[in-house]
Amino acid sequence: MDSYFELCRRWCKPILLHLAFFFAFTQFSTAQDFDVTAQANENGALEVKWYTKHQNQRFRIILKNQETQKETRHIILNSGKFVLDKYDPLTDYQITVENLGNDDKVLRAGSEKFLGRVTLQNYAQQFAAKANPNTINANLQVVMRALNAQSFPFIYSTIDVSDGVAGVDNLSVANFKAYEDGARQTNHFNVTPAGTGGGTRILDMIFIIDDSGSMGDEQQAVINNVNNFVDQLVIRNINFRLGLVRFGQNANSGNPILMNNGNMTDDVELFKQILSTFQAAGGTEPGIQAVYDAATSFSFRPGSQRHFLLITDEDSDGGDLTATINVCNNNGIIVHSATLCTSGSSQTDYCDSNSIRGQTGGIQKSVIGPYDDILDAILKDVASSYIVSYRTINDVATSGLREVKINVDALGQNKNVIGYYGFGWPIITLTNRTINLSKTGQLQNTAVLIQVKVTDSSQPFVQSVLCYYRQTGTSSWSSLTMVHVGNNIYEATIPAYAVVEPGMDYYIRATDGQTTSTYPEQDPSIYPVQFAVLPNQPPAISHTPVLTTAQNTAVSI
Structure with missing residues (x-):
């Protein structure tokens, strides 16, 4: 087992943490007011580090043994590091660092999970088994992430395929079939594979940013990290469109404002220019309403993966959380939140499992970022899903719902996933x-x-x-x-x-x-x-239509 352990210390743990949503230990991820790291140092001691720009330098470190649930607490003054020689290296620890005020009130906090040797060995075995698929019993799992009919009669569905451990990214059009109300669909049937380069995948990304007065100290860091996020999308060759919503501004009594007339753009410089106009002022932050407005007011591209990043340091003033969750899930939108979870009802609004983030499958980060984990999750999402599309043979809009069944034949197994669409949109x-x-x-x-x-x-x-x-x-x-x-x-x-x-x-x-x-x-x-407009005239086009041609023969137009 030592070889497994050493392998995982060097490769498995960084990969697992980088793609944290793959594994169960993501349940320990919590809102971060500042970043915390925990690792065994070269002497074998548990070393905890943190960074905060705030002046109050009194900290309480809480170590919770995940096996016994026993907590130990330590007070540290004027330092950003804590070293513990006596601990159980086989066990996982949940580590919380609290910045304390003079009355021991928690001003801000950060958290990290330390993985013990037992967990690392288990993951190392999974990692080794994954490298040799013959050693595991694959369990084909198929999920329909989204079904979009707004380009009717062309229908688009987003399908995730996994083997029970990780995504399956080597399937082709031959592995898929589509049925609508029981009838096989072959017209313009197409599958965009998960393994295809980023430029062929479609991402619609909306940034929803609080620019109320309380964001004054954080605003420039937010702008810098959002710009860096966008630059990385360009570098990764993703086919993206960007949208921008601001809320909290005095200019509209705090109500959400959809920038660029509610249009998404692929013009990065235009996006950055609009973002640079944000000025922190105001005191009303209807974040949930801003998410709802974005979900219902932007026009998304067929077959796109849809991600929102909500950035705010306050809880939501108003808004219907249940309605917002429903409209996001109905439109296949994942909402990530970069929020201060200790502010008012932020836990319920943005952070916990029943929040807009929790119910749509998003990731939680600190307000100012960086947002690298969210970027990695989005890139994984864009790169690991299949887009199955076809032109329905029933191309007349009718009342009622239509059933769409996608059949996947892979890993020696055959499974179906079903979704429904109607005509409830303008x-x-x-x-x-x-x-x-x-x-x-x-x-x-x-x-x-x-x-x-x-x-x-x-x-x-x-x-x-x-x-x-x-x-x-x-x-x-x-x-x-x-x-x-x-x-x-x-x-x-x-x-x-x-x-x-x-x-x-x-x-x-x-x-x-x-x-x-x-x-x-x-x-x-x-x-x-x-x-x-006269005297200008539209161009006159003369064209002789090509009525017939031989198959596999070039056609001159």
């Missing part, structure tokens, strides 16, 4: 009148009517429809509330003074309070609908 289409605007140049300084049809087959029904517009080549958008004129038709008029050459860009956003849709569907603020 579906936006342009009327012929509006489509024709793009076919010819429009008169300058003449008002233009934008008309769309928005349908929603189940409650909650459409609550609002907005038209965003701008002059082509400019960056700022204006918005108009579209009016329902009957038969699911909504209208808004771009004012005459705004209609100028060379042309106009516009896009539509509709919400039912649970889901938001846009037209165009993806990146509407980047690739909007356009029409020319």
